[in-house]
Amino acid sequence: MIYDSVIIGGGPAGLAAAVKLAEKGYEPVIIESRDRLGGIPLQCIHPGFGLHLFREDLTGPEYIYRFIDRVEELGVKYVLEAYVEEIVNYSMISKKVRITSPRGVEVVEGKTLIYAAGARERTRYEIGLPGPNAAGIYTAGEAQTMMDMYGVMPGKRVLILGSGDVGLIMARRFVLEGAEVVGVVEILSYPSGLVRNIVQCLEDYGIPLYLQHTVKEIRARNGRVSEAVITRVDENFKPIPGSEFTVDIDALILAVGLRPRVKLLKELGVRIDPNSHGPVVNDWLETMDAPGVFVAGNALMINDYADYASMQGYWAAESAIEYIENKGLPSTRWRRVVPGENTRLVVPQYLSGLRDAWLYLRVSTPLENARLVIPGLGREIPLIHALPSLQLRLMLRREEILRAGEEVVVEAVKD
Amino acid sequence: MRIVVIGAGITGLSIARVLTRYDNLEVVVVDKNPDVGWGVSKANTSIIHPCHEEDPDKHPLRTKLCLEGHDKWYEWTRELDIRVKWPGEIMAATSEEEIRVLEHYYELAIRNRVPGVRLLRGEELFRLEPTLNPEVIAGLYAPSAGTIDPIGACIALAENIVDNGGRLLLGRRVKGIRVGDYRVLGVETTGGFIQADLVVNAAGLYADEISRMAGISDYTIHPRRGQYLIYDRTVQPKPSRIIHSAPTQKTKGVYLVNTVGEVLLVGPTAEDLPSNMRDANYTTREGLEYVLKQAMKLIRKLPPRELVIRTYAGLRPEPSTGSFILRFHEDPWGFIEAAGIRSPGLTAAPGIAGYIEKLIREHVELKPREKWNPYRRDITRPKMLPATERNRLIRENPDYGRIICQCEGVSLGEVMEAVKRMKKIGVPEVTLDGLKFRAHIMVGRCQGTFCRPLTSFILQERLGLEIWSLKFNLEGSFYGVGRVKDLFKKPVEAGEK
Ligand SMILES: Cc1cc2nc3c(=O)[nH]c(=O)nc-3n(C[C@H](O)[C@H](O)[C@H](O)COP(=O)(O)OP(=O)(O)OC[C@H]3O[C@@H](n4cnc5c(N)ncnc54)[C@H](O)[C@@H]3O)c2cc1C
Ligand SMILES: Cc1cc2nc3c(=O)[nH]c(=O)nc-3n(C[C@H](O)[C@H](O)[C@H](O)COP(=O)(O)OP(=O)(O)OC[C@H]3O[C@@H](n4cnc5c(N)ncnc54)[C@H](O)[C@@H]3O)c2cc1C
Numbered sequence: 072m073i074y075d076s077v078i079i080g081g082g083p084a085g086l087a088a089a090v091k092l093a094e095k096g097y098e099p100v101i102i103e104s105r106d107r108l109g110g111i112p113l114q115c116i117h118p119g120f121g122l123h124l125f126r127e128d129l130t131g132p133e134y135i136y137r138f139i140d141r142v143e144e145l146g147v148k149y150v151l152e153a154y155v156e157e158i159v160n161y162s163m164i165s166k167k168v169r170i171t172s173p174r175g176v177e178v179v180e181g182k183t184l185i186y187a188a189g190a191r192e193r194t195r196y197e198i199g200l201p202g203p204n205a206a207g208i209y210t211a212g213e214a215q216t217m218m219d220m221y222g223v224m225p226g227k228r229v230l231i232l233g234s235g236d237v238g239l240i241m242a243r244r245f246v247l248e249g250a251e252v253v254g255v256v257e258i259l260s261y262p263s264g265l266v267r268n269i270v271q272c273l274e275d276y277g278i279p280l281y282l283q284h285t286v287k288e289i290r291a292r293n294g295r296v297s298e299a300v301i302t303r304v305d306e307n308f309k310p311i312p313g314s315e316f317t318v319d320i321d322a323l324i325l326a327v328g329l330r331p332r333v334k335l336l337k338e339l340g341v342r343i344d345p346n347s348h349g350p351v352v353n354d355w356l357e358t359m360d361a362p363g364v365f366v367a368g369n370a371l372m373i374n375d376y377a378d379y380a381s382m383q384g385y386w387a388a389e390s391a392i393e394y395i396e397n398k399g400l401p402s403t404r405w406r407r408v409v410p411g412e413n414t415r416l417v418v419p420q421y422l423s424g425l426r427d428a429w430l431y432l433r434v435s436t437p438l439e440n441a442r443l444v445i446p447g448l449g450r451e452i453p454l455i456h457a458l459p460s461l462q463l464r465l466m467l468r469r470e471e472i473l474r475a476g477e478e479v480v481v482e483a484v485k486d
Numbered sequence: 487m488r489i490v491v492i493g494a495g496i497t498g499l500s501i502a503r504v505l506t507r508y509d510n511l512e513v514v515v516v517d518k519n520p521d522v523g524w525g526v527s528k529a530n531t532s533i534i535h536p537c538h539e540e541d542p543d544k545h546p547l548r549t550k551l552c553l554e555g556h557d558k559w560y561e562w563t564r565e566l567d568i569r570v571k572w573p574g575e576i577m578a579a580t581s582e583e584e585i586r587v588l589e590h591y592y593e594l595a596i597r598n599r600v601p602g603v604r605l606l607r608g609e610e611l612f613r614l615e616p617t618l619n620p621e622v623i624a625g626l627y628a629p630s631a632g633t634i635d636p637i638g639a640c641i642a643l644a645e646n647i648v649d650n651g652g653r654l655l656l657g658r659r660v661k662g663i664r665v666g667d668y669r670v671l672g673v674e675t676t677g678g679f680i681q682a683d684l685v686v687n688a689a690g691l692y693a694d695e696i697s698r699m700a701g702i703s704d705y706t707i708h709p710r711r712g713q714y715l716i717y718d719r720t721v722q723p724k725p726s727r728i729i730h731s732a733p734t735q736k737t738k739g740v741y742l743v744n745t746v747g748e749v750l751l752v753g754p755t756a757e758d759l760p761s762n763m764r765d766a767n768y769t770t771r772e773g774l775e776y777v778l779k780q781a782m783k784l785i786r787k788l789p790p791r792e793l794v795i796r797t798y799a800g801l802r803p804e805p806s807t808g809s810f811i812l813r814f815h816e817d818p819w820g821f822i823e824a825a826g827i828r829s830p831g832l833t834a835a836p837g838i839a840g841y842i843e844k845l846i847r848e849h850v851e852l853k854p855r856e857k858w859n860p861y862r863r864d865i866t867r868p869k870m871l872p873a874t875e876r877n878r879l880i881r882e883n884p885d886y887g888r889i890i891c892q893c894e895g896v897s898l899g900e901v902m903e904a905v906k907r908m909k910k911i912g913v914p915e916v917t918l919d920g921l922k923f924r925a926h927i928m929v930g931r932c933q934g935t936f937c938r939p940l941t942s943f944i945l946q947e948r949l950g951l952e953i954w955s956l957k958f959n960l961e962g963s964f965y966g967v968g969r970v971k972d973l974f975k976k977p978v979e980a981g982e983k
Contacts, residue, residue, distance in 0.1 A: 104889070104892055105940075152887075152888050152889070154889030154892065154895060156895070171868075171876070171880070171887050171889055171895075171897075172887050172888075173880065173884035173885075173887040173888055174880075174884075174887065175876075175877045175880045175881065175887060176873045176876050176877050176880070176887075191931065191932050191935070191936075192932070192935055194795070194932065194933045194935070196715075196716075196794050196795055196796050196797055196933065197791075197792055197793075197794060197795070199771075199774070199791055199794070201768070201769040201770050201771050201773070201774055201797060202768050202769060202770075203767070203768035203769075204768075204796075204797075204798055205958075205963065206957070206958045206962075206963040206964060206965060209935075210935045212935055213934075213935040213936075213938065213939055216939040217939050217953075217965075217966060218970050220939065220943075221939060221942070221943050221946075221953055222953075222969050222970045222971075223939075223942075223953045223954045223965065223966040223968075223969065223970065224954065224966050224967050224968050224969065224970050225965075225966050225967070226966075226967055227967050227968075248970050248971065249971075287771075288771075291768070292962075293960070293961065293962030293963070294957070294958065294959060294960040294961065294962040294963030295962055295963055295964070321967060322967075334720070334931075337720075
């Protein structure tokens with residue numbers, strides 16, 4: 072059996088791709104490593120999902136069950152508890168995926184492949200937080216899984232490191248379960264999360280937010296984290312001596328960012344963009360190094376919303392259909408997208424000029440009353456209030472792209 | 487007669503293994519920790535040293551036991567199916583002064599009859615190890631160096647001891663040595679009195695305390711900390727040989743080791759701490775910075791900090807005498823010491839075991855057993871098997887097809903086998919670290935953020951334990967503090983204390 076597409080990952084991106092393919096009469100198969108479909112939203116019992124895609128405020132499970140139910144209705148095939156050992160890019164129209172599952176070792180073949188394996192969380196070791204290796208130090212995702220999938224309290228006096236939406240939502244989550252959150256610590260001078268979340272998750276519960284602070288040291292007693300030493304930092308993020316204070320805690324939750332999970336893509340020879348930490352793709356979301364391999368969701372770049380991950384899933388599915396029908400995508404001269412001044416990342420990294428395309432991007436520093444400029448296209452968009460933590464999105468028309476030269480520089484300029 | 491070995495580290499377990507060969511000895515190993523190898527033996531550089539760094543004038547016995555131990559590991563690792571590899575090592579010099587240090591060790595290599603040692607320069611050196619920093623001007627190559635899974639070795643030894651009729655009493659701290667009529671009568675533990683005719687003190691960092699319990703106080707031990715960083719398996723460049731800097735008086739220098747788990751280990755520091763800091767096995771910013779600075783001189787390119795997947799620290803048990811303390815006491819008779827087992831204690835362990843065996847034989851007549859099993863097999867690792875074999879395994883037990891660790895590709899079958907083996911050697915309760923060291927989950931890129939909750943949940947379903955009450959390792963190291971919603975019901979007790 073050769074499927075039209077092998078989809079790796081059954082979260083918002085992978086499920087959306089599967090639904091789109093099946094609705095158009097194609098036959099995908101989903102390979103999912105956990106014992107159920109759904110991905111991260113399964114463990115996000117708070118609202119904030121679906122605003123962009125459904126214009127409704129849903130919880131994570133409500134959001135994702137719209138896709139899961141549809142997958143079941145359409146009779147899409149899936150393999151659970153499947154571990155992908157290797158992806159082989161055999162030919163333009165054959166991608167072979169070797170998997171292990173409780174069914175045994177098997178090779179699943181597709182004409183295309185959609186990679187939607189999501190992200191992993193950064194750990195304390197990665198950000199260089201020394202100290203004892205003790206119980207009670209968890210990433211936000213692990214803490215959330217403990218609480219909302221398995222009913223386990225990770226701690227009752229909690230400090231949170233990182234003020235992105237994930238950290239803020241976890242702060243509230245802990246309070247709602249009766250724990251005390253002693254604070255949220257953020258190394259930057261501004262919070263990374265949405266203003267809405269600052270108000271609804273911290274201010275409403277009187278949780279202190281320590282901006283321009285970091286955790287310098289942790290201590291443990293009896294095998295469990297017991298104290299955190301918090302310090303102010305200067306503009307270079309160096310601790311300011313004398314500014315330290317100590318808080319008693321029994322859990323430290325790290326919400327210090329996510330990274331696209333790209334190991335399998337790397338092994339396939341796909342280039343990784345050092346800015347997005349995801350693969351280098353074109354405006355079909357096809358990797359530039361492996362034709363017929365498409366990437367969507369947090370495996371492509373870290374998205375603020377599951378909705379965006381799903382939209383990228385639709386996009387990848389439509390691309391796959393075009394690919395299947397033509398046994399490949401058209402030959403073209405690529406225009407490279409380059410992040411310019413004040414711009415941290417832009418995805419996709421290549422534009423064909425043969426189609427309209429969404430650009431997803433982030434600025435590299437907070438900007439007030441600035442403009443997003445793409446000089447080559449003569450495009451300008453006002454940025455009233457931009458933060459690196461806010462993902463921006465804009466649509467480029469094919470005609471505009473055609474105006475560009477070999478490089479399309481995207482930059483944010485202050486007035 | 488019964489012999490009680492205090493300490494289930496590499497020293498105590500090696501001794502116990504050797505002693506299970508005798509019919510008239512009942513071997514019992516006691517440790518305060520609920521599992522084996524959780525003392526000094528779990529956090530070190532993992533090197534089986536070639537032993538050209540041992541000075542036979544200053545430490546004749548240590549030199550001899552290091553050499554013996556090194557060679558015995560060739561056999562022991564095969565018999566016991568312990569992860570090991572023998573890549574050889576390069577002691578790197580970056581100055582003329584350091585070359586003189588290399589020459590000194592070259593002389594020792596000749597004296598100690600360490601095989602194959604060569605001084606290399608230039609092209610020859612870089613062909614042997616292309617990842618060396620171009621600033622390195624010479625290297626002392628010792629092809630017999632190995633790297634082992636130290637805690638895997640402890641586990642293997644423990645299983646082999648139990649297979650041969652020995653017993654482990656874990657989670658019992660020794661509080662006293664009972665002596666009467668100038669001989670040892672047994673050990674007082676937190677789990678009760680254990681009668682003994684012979685007692686071996688192999689208590690690592692705490693050996694001086696145990697000796698004092700038997701009235702011996704002619705030495706003390708202080709900790710010398712070593713800190714490490716581990717980089718992800720995918721980093722480039724990754725040296726294939728062990729690389730290290732020229733040792734000084736205090737330390738064997740900083741090492742870069744591509745371990746048996748194929749991760750890049752970098753360290754250690756050598757920090758002398760006061761003897762009341764025997765629980766200071768934590769890392770510090772300064773310590774890790776020092777290690778990185780030293781490592782940078784050795785390797786062409788140190789991977790970015792982002793690729794560090796773990797940091798840890800270990801404590802060397804430094805005896806005030808400077809050398810291993812290996813004695814059979816006449817007063818109290820039957821009290822035996824294998825104390826002050828500092829570096830290269832891991833290498834020397836089988837040699838130390840042979841030496842202690844000899845000391846005992848000088849005092850007691852030992853009768854060899856007719857049947858003694860030198861072999862032990864490791865846990866089945868499906869990912870090492872060809873696909874057809876793996877399929878057969880999965881058909882018999884689908885758990886081997888349930889991959890719960892995405893980073894390292896470890897199956898649930900391995901985790902359940904680890905649980906069984908912990909029970910077999912007398913581990914009182916399943917811990918997360920116990921699973922980690924046996925099944926190798928929670929050691930990869932994500933450090934268990936995915937597989938830890940999943941594994942805990944499965945253990946709850948299968949073994950009927952509460953997820954939150956699973957411990958990482960020691961008393962108090964509970965995974966959680968209770969069930970969600972319980973906080974509203976009653977004050978939580980766990981994690982307090
Ligand atoms: C605490 C928290 C709060 C959040 N709150 C919101 C919110 O309020 N609103 C919102 O819109 N978004 C929110 N998000 C973000 C949202 O969850 C993600 O953007 C979205 O889940 C990304 O979708 P995805 O499909 O790319 O990845 P995932 O949801 O991570 O799905 C990837 C799937 O792939 C599987 N997989 C991974 N590797 C493999 C492999 N090798 N083989 C097979 N399968 C594999 C995984 O098991 C998983 O099921 C939140 C996230 C977190 C952590
Ligand atoms: C940083 C570092 C790097 C090193 N590198 C190397 C190397 O590369 N190569 C090498 O050959 N050697 C190396 N060593 C040395 C080697 O690790 C040690 O010599 C060896 O592990 C000591 O083993 P042990 O069994 O004597 O001690 P331990 O492993 O500490 O065992 C002693 C046991 O006794 C138990 N115990 C203590 N007190 C009591 C009590 N009251 N009651 C019951 N049980 C008790 C402890 O719980 C422990 O399990 C290194 C050491 C360190 C710290």
